Ligand SMILES: Nc1ncnc2c1ncn2[C@@H]1O[C@H](COP(=O)(O)OP(=O)(O)OP(=O)(O)O)[C@@H](O)[C@H]1O
């Protein structure tokens with residue numbers, strides 16, 4: 001064992017530690033009732049938790065929206081005190097090749113444990129999309145043979161990475177991105193409990209940057225609060241390091257007036273801050289999408305142009321000239337056609 005100078009003190013003194021648990025963990029929901037959003041899916045899980053007949057399930061959806069949390073809540077509610085013996089959790093950090101499925105999972109499925117009546121052992125395979133197809137193949141028959149004692153719960157970001165035969169054995173529950181109002185509600189609760197000082201623009205900025213990812217919203221809230229002591233839009237964008245939507249809005253406003261010089265000035269400002277072309281174009285898209293000062297028709301045309309530029313950038317042409325070209329086209333749409341006659 002090393003005797004590191006910087007080592008944290010032993011657990012016994014945890015109460016006096018200056019370190020704080022990340023809020024994402026501190027406020028990880030303990031029961032299905034606390035999980036926000038995706039109400040239909042959560043309702044189904046609650047019915048399973050109550051009645052106990054858990055089918056094999058796959059939860060699939062984007063990161064940070066409550067998949068792992070829901071599975072753990074479900075397992076806790078189903079098994080209660082027997083959770084420790086009744087659950088085998090394997091995630092992407094564990095070795096999950098064919099051998100592990102053949103030995104560890106099978107051994108767990110064969111093990112005898114005392115559970116509440118009508119309940120089954122649960123194998124949680126988190127981040128299951130990272131399992132090799134070979135390992136997934138090895139699961140097929142295991143899932144069937146031990147179905148009377150053991151149920152499988154898989155979580156993944158992309159359900160198409162799960163092989164068809166496994167999908168056909170499971171109920172697939174899809175998690176959608178959380179709505180702004182849902183993220184806001186949770187953020188307000190946490191602000192209240194932690195005594196965070198904030199203003200409305202700050203919370204809007206957190207929701208804007210998180211794009212429906214609760215984990216990111218909570219992490220950014222904590223970083224902003226611990227870094228600046230106050231959650232305002234400016235502080236949030238300093239922490240998140242994304243182009244400031246207010247600058248982008250000003251840029252779009254100039255385009256609407258056909259003022260290319262001003263638009264280019266704002267673009268240069270962002271570029272000189274070191275933001276990449278993708279960052280800038282993605283923020284332009286998100287600002288335009290929700291900007292109510294743009295008439296509907298213009299908005300559609302703008303989004304089309306932004307889409308083309310995004311495509312070019314992803315093809316590798318991520319230069320200031322491309323973004324400048326986009327500005328020029330957005331301005332041109334608002335200038336009189338006569339001006340372009342030669
Ligand atoms: N629906 C939700 N309700 C409340 N808190 C949530 C919700 N979704 C995520 N969180 C918060 O975000 C953290 C991470 O959530 P979780 O681990 O469930 O994400 P995940 O969907 O499994 O993501 P990944 O795909 O990256 O594994 C939780 O600890 C919790 O604090």
Ligand SMILES: [Mg+2]
Pocket residue numbers: 067068069126127155
């Ligand atoms: Mg997870």
